[in-house]
Amino acid sequence: MKKIITALLVCVALGGCMTPREMAKSFLGTSTQELEDGRKEAAVKVFDYGYDACYAKLEKVLSRMVNVSIYARDKSMVAVYYTAGAVVSTGSVASNTSTGSVVSVGIFFRAIDDAHTEIAVSSPSRSTRELAADRIFSGMIRPEDEGKSL
Secondary structure, eight states, rough: OHHHHHHHHHHHHHHTTTTTHHHHHHHHHHOOOHHHHHHOEEEEEESOOHHHHHHHHHHHHHOTTTTTTEEEEEEEEEEEETTTTTTEEEEEEEEOOOOEEEEEEEEEEEEEEEEEEEEEEEOSSSHHHHHHHHHHHHHHHHHGGSOOOO
16 A cells, blocks of 8 residues: 555656646657647747648648658647758758757647638747748748648
């Protein structure tokens, strides 16, 4: 009995106010809590798409990004692992970031009205947030990039 109580106390101490589900997601490396907490510093832009069209357009944009891997999604957000350090081609300009690290990025949706949707891009890394937001936002508004890798 003492072992069970000790185990519960350790879980509560380590998890704080986390739900068991969030604790498991954190342990597995798929938690989005840090991204949700960082929304107050997110890069934000409103697009002239309804919610469903905006979400579908974002999925197309992400599928063309060679250094992005989706690890979580629901109806209001998409979380990706963004690999810095790969050569990234955006139109005619190629850039090479130096770290080679993997950083999580959260893309959050909010319907403004039937024809407008807000996208907020969040990341624990300011430079990754800015780079990812720039690539995502430009991909959302440039129809000439259809079919190209971003």
